[in-house]
Amino acid sequence: MKAKEFDxxxxxxTGFTGxxxxxYLHLSGADGARWAIAGRSLDKLAKVRDELHLPPSVALLKADANDAAALKALVARTRVVITTVGPYQLHGEPLATACAEGGTDYVDLxxxxxxxxxxxxxxxxxAQRSGARIVFSCGFDSIPFDLGVVYLQAEAQARxxxxxxxxxxxxxxxxxxFSGGTLASMMETIEAVRREPGLIKLMTNPFALAGGFKGPRQPNDQGADxxxxxxxxxxxFVMATINTKNIHRSNA
Structure with a gap:
């Protein structure tokens, strides 16, 4: 396999979370890896690199979230893409598709x-054909809860x-x-349900992402107790709607 230019x-x-x-990558020692930052404006990317004191080895790459050709070229240069560009239902599909088609691993929030x-x-x-790994919700949205359940169940099995x-x-x-992006994602989801009321069944189904798996009845989490x-x-909890779905998907 041909080596990629970036890890x-x-x-x-240039966004708040990105x-x-x-x-974090810079401060945690990732400068030993081959990495780059990407976005719509090279000038804004250069400003981020300067303000964060990133080394010159961190490349600046220009691509728009809705430019399929530019995204295809972008993902071909790297092993993994972390994307913080949301709401994903407005801006995420072209990049996720490019990664799935191109065999590049994809991680989002x-x-x-x-x-x-x-x-x-x-x-x-x-992704099955290309070998890409498409991994959603790798932030506070779900990581502490998803991996917390994995840890607890592994300990329970052992003990x-x-x-x-x-x-x-x-x-x-x-x-x-909340960041502006998180609020925008929440509002866009509310608007999607308003346009298609039938989607409320998916939103309220804790097994909606589990590929047809149906588990036991879940505790009532709709009110204070x-x-x-x-x-x-x-x-x-404000993120419980997505956290439970991701945990059941991991389990399935």
């Missing part, structure tokens, strides 16, 4: 289950010889607030 490209590096990803369900149906056969019949997640404290485990009142 990793951060697409959307900039944080680029900064998506919390939009309607779009994810559509992309799973569309991209699975493409008790059987998985736990029930796992609950609780968020006791949050730092910061006193949680005996936490010895406190608890209410629905």
């Amino acid at each position: 990793l490209i951060v697409f959307g590096a 900039r944080l990803v680029a900064e 998506c919390g939009e289950p309607l779009w994810m369900a559509r992309m799973i149906d569309k991209l699975t056969p493409l 008790f010889g059987a998985p736990l019949p029930e796992v609950r997640g609780r968020v006791a404290r949050l730092k910061g607030t 006193f949680d005996d485990w936490a010895d406190a009142w608890a209410g629905p």
Whole structure:
């Protein structure tokens, strides 16, 4: 297989979250890898590189989220793309498709289950042929909860010889607030359901992304209640709608 020019490209590096990803890569020692930042404006990318003190070896690549030809050329140059350009239901499909067709691994921060369900149906056969790994929701949207369940169940198997019949997640404290992109994604999902009311069935189905898998009845998470485990009142977590779907998809 021909070697790729880059190990990793951060697409959307001039945005709020993309900039944080680029900064983290730099501070965590990723400068030993071959990586680049990409977006619509080379001038803005250069400003990000200067302000974050990224080394000159971090290349600047120009591509628009809706330019299929430019995205095809972009993903051909790298092993992995991290994209923070959302809402994904408006701007994500061309890049995800280019990766699935081209055999480039794809990672995003998506919390939009309607779009994810559509992309799973569309991209699975493409990615199976090319060998690409298409991985959604690799941010706070789901990582602590998804990997938390994996860890707990592995420990349960090792200690008790059987998985736990029930796992609950609780968020006791949050730092910061929503980014503009997260709010835009939430509003676009609400608008999609308004246009097609039938989509509410997918939104409320915890197994909607699990490829036909049907699990046991899930706890009621639609209202506040006193949680005996936490010895406190608890209410629905704003990201639970997508987190539960991703956990059941991982399990399936």
